[in-house]
Amino acid sequence: MKYRVKNLLCFALVLTGIVSCAFAAKKPNIILIFSDDAGYADFGFHGSKIMRTPRLDSFAEQGMLFKEAYVSAAVCGPSRAGLYTGKYQQRFGYEENNVPGYMSLNSTTGDDMGLPLDQKTIGDYMREIGYRTMIIGKWHLGNADRYHPLKRGFDEFYGFRGGARSFWPYPTSDDVERKEDRIEIGFGKFEEPNKYLTEVFTDEAINFVERNQDQPFFLMLCYNAPHTPMHSEKKDLAQFPELTGRRKALAGMTLSLDRECGRLLDQLDEMGLSENTLIVYTNDNGGPSDSNHSVNDPLSGTKANHLEGGIRVPFLMRWPGVVDENSKFEYPVSTLDLLPTFYAAGGGDVGNLDGVDGVDLRPFVVGERKGRPHQTLYWKKENRGAIRDGDWKLLRFPDRPAELYNIAEDISEVNNLANKHPHLVRELYKKLFAWELTLDRPMFQLRREYEGKAMDRMDKFRKPKL
Structure with a gap:
């Protein structure tokens, strides 16, 4: 509430001509926190009594919880293709994850399938309106150099090109079995981190924010947690003595994910950036209960099918001074909406977007428009x-x-x-x-x-x- 009061006071002072407020004209920083394969029910803010997510629960209270949020596909790659373009990915043929030798021509590396080069990305659009852009973590939209994030609208990249990898470091990058799973810094420089990967990605996010605090930035923090392999730190496993097996590992990975989200949020507070930062947390598809023992209750289905458990995801938005605290949005929204929402928040004209299927959510979340953002x-x-x-x-x-x-x-x-x-x-x-x-x-x-x-x-x- 303190953010909202301050911003309303600033707006009032500007209207009365008493003082000029830099915040009134400043573009908001924008951060998307994107997890991987989380179960719909595996969060405190969705009612879990087993999983511990205190930082995301608090985050939900500071902003808006979307009760019916969907992805455009029930598996990782196509879901991301939709999010990055704001379009149904089937419009440009991106309907399935890459399977080397089947989905792509190159059976040796599997590098030939990726987000088509004629598609503009959220990075392209945000950079055009003055944002410094970075993606951290999982890419999964093409392994070949021509699909690299630095060629798709992002100024910086730290992460891996593939779809999943170990949370523990390999001895060297040459020891990584699949080359697309090496940790890459920028373009073509590979270096294994020295600690648990979820923590490493947060370190890089904080580093990016610190270096760009004096200019508007757009950050996509794409954790691979809690996707397989089920690697959890001992300190986190110890917090769940009542659990066993993969469910226990998932609980530890989720606790780590929550803690690292909180660490980034704390850094924004310390730097005085929280008031002018729009943050969305969501997930790429439904939880694969068969592989990581996630739970999607009360939804039927899992990752890879079109029942609600495969396509409905947790979705939180905090936007001080714009979105009411501890509020809920009742109607269906889609991750397709993130591109036009972020673009409009940064001052872009959504009419300039090239054939997107998503809509700008801002008028809906502030109550200027009533009803459904999407009928269908x-x-x-x-x-x-x-x-x-x-x-x-x-x-x-x-x-x-x-x-x-x-x-x-x-x-x-x-x-x-x-x-x-x-x-x-x-x-x-x-x-x-x-x-x-x-x-x-x-x-x-x-x-x-x-x-x-x-x-x-x-x-x-x-x-x-x-």
Whole structure:
């Protein structure tokens, strides 16, 4: 509340002409904290009595909790492609994670599939409006040099290009089994850290903030926790004597993630930057309960499917002076909305964005606009698909009849209403089909058709929309 009172006073003084306030005209710093494979129920602010997340719980009280936040895909790479472009990633064929030798041509390195070079990223847009940009942690949008973050709108990079790696350091970067999992500093310089990776990423985030505190900055802090491998520090495991196995390891990793988020927040306080910093915390997809023993209750499903447990994620926003403390947003939002929201917050005109599907959330979170930011949201992976229209959700499967749920009344998706509302099933099918006609063919299909052709020309081979 202290942030809001000070900013309102500043605004009043500016209006009365008594004093000029630098904050009134200063661009907000923007930070996205992005975790990996966290379970929907594995946070105190979502009701967990087992996982300990005191810093994120406090963060939720300082801002807004979004009760129905979605990602655009149920797995890591496509979800990130949607977030980074503000578009449904199927529009440019990025429908699946890269599988070396299948999704990409180069079976030796798997480097040939990545975020297409004709797509502008959130880094490109934020840099155009005067932000210093950095990404820390997991990239997972292409291993080849041409897809490197420093070529995709980011001024700085510290992290790894692949999708998962050890939280413990290897003896040297040459010992890393998959080269895309080496820790990279900038471009082409690889160096293994000397301690637990979640802590290292926070160190780099604090370093970036300290170096750029006198200019507007945009930071994406993309932790790989609590994705496998299940590596947890002994001090954190000791906090959960009642747990065993992977659930215990997950609890330790989550506690570490929470502590490191708090360390960054404390640094912003110490530097006097919190009042002018917009921060969002969210996650890349639903928790994979089979692999890291995460829990998505009360949602059905897990990572990689289109039930709520695969696509609904925790989502918090703190924006002092703009977003009310301890508030909640009731309607569906998407990580597609982050790009236009951040761009508008930094002074950009969302009309200049190139065909994004996300919307600027600012008018909704401050109450200037009522109702839903999205009437309809879509998901697709190969021949599976889903559509949420209002409170109705249709799931399409390749091997059984479609299912229909009213999410407002049945968050756990246990009461299939398809037989009761066949007309609604037909209407939602039509709407889903119409959306699919706007999409590009998946890149892994193009791989089969154009095998043997030079991948540096791949963008030219992409098929026109149907």
